[in-house]
Amino acid sequence: MLCGACAAQVDATLSNPMRSWFDATLLPPNPMPRMRTKADLPRKTCAACGRPFVWRKKWARDWDAVKTCSERCKSELRRANRDARAVDVARA
Ligand SMILES: [Zn+2]
Numbered sequence: 314m315l316c317g318a319c320a321a322q323v324d325a326t327l328s329n330p331m332r333s334w335f336d337a338t339l340l341p342p343n344p345m346p347r348m349r350t351k352a353d354l355p356r357k358t359c360a361a362c363g364r365p366f367v368w369r370k371k372w373a374r375d376w377d378a379v380k381t382c383s384e385r386c387k388s389e390l391r392r393a394n395r396d397a398r399a400v401d402v403a404r405a
Pocket residue numbers: 359360361362363364381382383386
């Protein structure tokens with residue numbers, strides 16, 4: 314049986330290495346340098362509304378094909394293209 318002081322000593326030696334291991338695991342001293350921030354993401358300018366937009370996960374596969382910031386702009390652009398073609402046809 315340990316006296317109060319000894320028990321405290323044992324507690325300190327047992328819990329401190331654990332504590333520092335825990336801190337090191339949870340809080341790495343250097344934040345991951347390769348962490349992607351919003352500023353790192355590729356950007357494009359929307360072909361319909363002209364506003365810049367940032368890469369999104371859902372576009373990971375077809376980012377090259379993405380030309381508009383939203384579905385709304387996409388249909389807007391499609392409509393504009395159709396109108397332009399209609400004008401061409403009318404002119405021809
Ligand atoms: Zn847009």
